[in-house]
Amino acid sequence: MLLDVLRGGRRQPPPVWLMRQAGRYLPEYRALRSKTPDFLSFCYTPQLAVEATLQPVRRFDLDAAILFSDILVVPDAMGQPVSFVEGEGPRLEALADSAAVEALGGLRIDGRLAAVMETVATVRAHLPRETALIGFCGAPWTLATYMVEGGPSRDFAAVKGWAVRDPDGFGVLIDRLVTATVDLLTAQVDAGVDVVQIFDTWAGVLPASGFRRWSIEPTKALIARLRSRHPDIPVIGFPRGAGVNLPEYVRETGVTAVGLDSAVSPAWAARELLGLCAVQGNLDPVTLLAGGAAMEREVASILGALSDGPFVFNLGHGVLPSTPPEHVAALVDRVRRQASAA
Amino acid sequence: MLLDVLRGGRRQPPPVWLMRQAGRYLPEYRALRSKTPDFLSFCYTPQLAVEATLQPVRRFDLDAAILFSDILVVPDAMGQPVSFVEGEGPRLEALADSAAVEALGGLRIDGRLAAVMETVATVRAHLPRETALIGFCGAPWTLATYMVEGGPSRDFAAVKGWAVRDPDGFGVLIDRLVTATVDLLTAQVDAGVDVVQIFDTWAGVLPASGFRRWSIEPTKALIARLRSRHPDIPVIGFPRGAGVNLPEYVRETGVTAVGLDSAVSPAWAARELLGLCAVQGNLDPVTLLAGGAAMEREVASILGALSDGPFVFNLGHGVLPSTPPEHVAALVDRVRRQASAA
Numbered sequence: 001m002l003l004d005v006l007r008g009g010r011r012q013p014p015p016v017w018l019m020r021q022a023g024r025y026l027p028e029y030r031a032l033r034s035k036t037p038d039f040l041s042f043c044y045t046p047q048l049a050v051e052a053t054l055q056p057v058r059r060f061d062l063d064a065a066i067l068f069s070d071i072l073v074v075p076d077a078m079g080q081p082v083s084f085v086e087g088e089g090p091r092l093e094a095l096a097d098s099a100a101v102e103a104l105g106g107l108r109i110d111g112r113l114a115a116v117m118e119t120v121a122t123v124r125a126h127l128p129r130e131t132a133l134i135g136f137c138g139a140p141w142t143l144a145t146y147m148v149e150g151g152p153s154r155d156f157a158a159v160k161g162w163a164v165r166d167p168d169g170f171g172v173l174i175d176r177l178v179t180a181t182v183d184l185l186t187a188q189v190d191a192g193v194d195v196v197q198i199f200d201t202w203a204g205v206l207p208a209s210g211f212r213r214w215s216i217e218p219t220k221a222l223i224a225r226l227r228s229r230h231p232d233i234p235v236i237g238f239p240r241g242a243g244v245n246l247p248e249y250v251r252e253t254g255v256t257a258v259g260l261d262s263a264v265s266p267a268w269a270a271r272e273l274l275g276l277c278a279v280q281g282n283l284d285p286v287t288l289l290a291g292g293a294a295m296e297r298e299v300a301s302i303l304g305a306l307s308d309g310p311f312v313f314n315l316g317h318g319v320l321p322s323t324p325p326e327h328v329a330a331l332v333d334r335v336r337r338q339a340s341a342a
Numbered sequence: 343m344l345l346d347v348l349r350g351g352r353r354q355p356p357p358v359w360l361m362r363q364a365g366r367y368l369p370e371y372r373a374l375r376s377k378t379p380d381f382l383s384f385c386y387t388p389q390l391a392v393e394a395t396l397q398p399v400r401r402f403d404l405d406a407a408i409l410f411s412d413i414l415v416v417p418d419a420m421g422q423p424v425s426f427v428e429g430e431g432p433r434l435e436a437l438a439d440s441a442a443v444e445a446l447g448g449l450r451i452d453g454r455l456a457a458v459m460e461t462v463a464t465v466r467a468h469l470p471r472e473t474a475l476i477g478f479c480g481a482p483w484t485l486a487t488y489m490v491e492g493g494p495s496r497d498f499a500a501v502k503g504w505a506v507r508d509p510d511g512f513g514v515l516i517d518r519l520v521t522a523t524v525d526l527l528t529a530q531v532d533a534g535v536d537v538v539q540i541f542d543t544w545a546g547v548l549p550a551s552g553f554r555r556w557s558i559e560p561t562k563a564l565i566a567r568l569r570s571r572h573p574d575i576p577v578i579g580f581p582r583g584a585g586v587n588l589p590e591y592v593r594e595t596g597v598t599a600v601g602l603d604s605a606v607s608p609a610w611a612a613r614e615l616l617g618l619c620a621v622q623g624n625l626d627p628v629t630l631l632a633g634g635a636a637m638e639r640e641v642a643s644i645l646g647a648l649s650d651g652p653f654v655f656n657l658g659h660g661v662l663p664s665t666p667p668e669h670v671a672a673l674v675d676r677v678r679r680q681a682s683a684a
Binding site for chain 1: 351458497498499503507509547548549550551552553583584585586587588590604605606607608609610612624625626627628629630631634636639640643658662664679
């Protein structure tokens with residue numbers, strides 16, 4: 001179903017999955033996770049990651065599963081160790097200069113990444129054929145923000161400053177990340193994922209010129225190189241905060257579909273994007289958290305603008321940890337009722 | 343000069359001022375501030391606020407001064423006290439429910455706000471006639487985020503959740519803030535400001551439907567009521583993160599000019615906005631921090647797209663505290679050199 005739409009098909013009701021559909025808002029996830037408090041160890045343990053991936057699909061009958069993993073397995077595997085501090089997010093020893101970039105290794109699919117690929121293969125074997133399995137990576141720019149800032153940031157002054165002052169030096173880091181993400185996604189497809197999503201979570205902090213150079217160009221290179229090995233793999237790009245630059249992103253990168261954050265007007269997206277590619281999005285996670293009649297209205301408004309498609313229903317960002325699971329069930333039910341309307 | 347452009351004139355070089363042009367990046371500001379560590383007390387002391395307002399104009403010969411104050415004087419004056427914690431930003435006791443909204447007072451221009459108006463009058467008396475004085479307020483939505491979250495927020499779940507679950511109750515708070523900001527801006531114009539800017543710093547966290555209801559509609563009401571008292575006052579709207587919703591914001595609210603954050607492509611703005619109103623923006627503050635050839639290139643690119651105007655040069659967000667003042671001098675110099683090119 002998801003794959004049909006990504007090939008340009010129109011389906012009513014549209015396929016539905018949710019960013020961060022596996023995770024802390026599910027009691028069965030919290031129970032599973034309590035046995036392995038360290039987050040990356042959890043991601044690197046196939047038995048646990050397989051179960052976390054399958055939990056939301058089992059509970060809500062979604063149209064896709066997304067590999068339970070983290071975008072920061074890439075720096076971790078390149079020799080820049082990542083740890084997660086409860087309530088604060090990831091911590092890395094920030095890359096200070098070009099020498100630190102030179103010291104990074106390439107991405108080898110062995111050890112802990114081999115465990116991730118085992119997770120992919122096992123999930124694919126357990127999923128019904130009609131349920132798509134989505135692999136993913138962080139876009140080079142978004143990975144670079146964590147690697148240079150050393151964690152979450154308010155103003156991204158370190159990474160943006162480096163990119164502005166020394167674009168050639170910073171470009172070496174980006175090039176290495178293009179190669180690493182090509183290798184990661186290729187291995188995921190080899191192991192069994194049906195489609196991949198590229199999360200450019202921090203695309204929106206770039207000025208327009210930087211967006212072209214550090215989001216569009218590396219994503220374009222990444223997709224071209226992935227497709228040289230897997231020509232038919234559908235790619236969903238999610239440049240969060242790209243706003244008015246979305247049409248340029250879609251035209252230049254070659255994505256199969258574009259994910260919209262919640263700030264993008266569905267009517268605008270129908271007008272400016274549906275003619276270019278499939279569109280995915282974009283209910284505000286806070287509206288899902290609130291549930292009820294307000295959620296019904298918002299879902300109806302998004303479906304009204306976009307469900308003629310090609311369209312995939314999703315959120316504009318990840319499920320919030322305090323979301324009641326019943327609200328997710330009600331959301332999926334509401335989207336599926338679009339069938340009878342069509 | 344600024345006023346000519348806001349009336350639709352085209353000037354090469356364009357007028358230039360910078361958001362947060364007064365502040366910590368200036369040694370003379372740090373010296374002044376060291377005598378009064380409490381931030382709001384500083385804002386409420388005319389002698390100090392006048393000097394802080396004038397410092398950057400004196401140093402850089404900018405085309406406008408902006409009143410040194412803070413958007414949170416509004417809740418402070420309505421009976422929700424605001425304090426500033428060094429390095430953490432503002433703290434308020436969060437409004438929990440409609441009863442807390444009912445308990446808020448109206449905005450009376452006496453006491454500490456009378457001191458703000460004294461600052462306005464004194465600055466206006468000291469400025470050359472050709473230098474515009476800009477007053478400002480936070481937009482109702484942005485003020486509400488601080489008042490409901492109790493300070494800065496990552497996901498804005500409390501304020502957005504309230505707005506989604508109980509739009510009528512939340513609307514009472516927004517209505518009160520429209521009235522309060524009308525009263526504040528009216529008093530600023532009475533005291534001598536030549537133009538006002540409405541900062542909707544957190545407009546971009548709203549989904550499209552919420553942006554219409556909580557950013558566009560209150561801003562439209564605010565401007566209409568301000569103009570019933572001061573029909574000719576130019577109004578600059580700055581809905582940060584509004585992205586693809588900018589044309590709708592401009593058409594609906596009646597702003598004289600729109601401020602662009604750095605994510606908006608100048609070429610897009612020239613195409614979609616210049617026919618509707620004057621445009622202001624949008625160099626990335628990190629590019630100003632970096633300075634040098636990279637800054638020159640970015641400034642040339644913005645001027646190339648927009649300087650046919652009506653256009654006001656500015657940043658896409660406030661000056662960062664670590665910015666070298668010489669970079670600001672170089673920026674103003676570069677913008678002024680646009681004269682000879684024209």
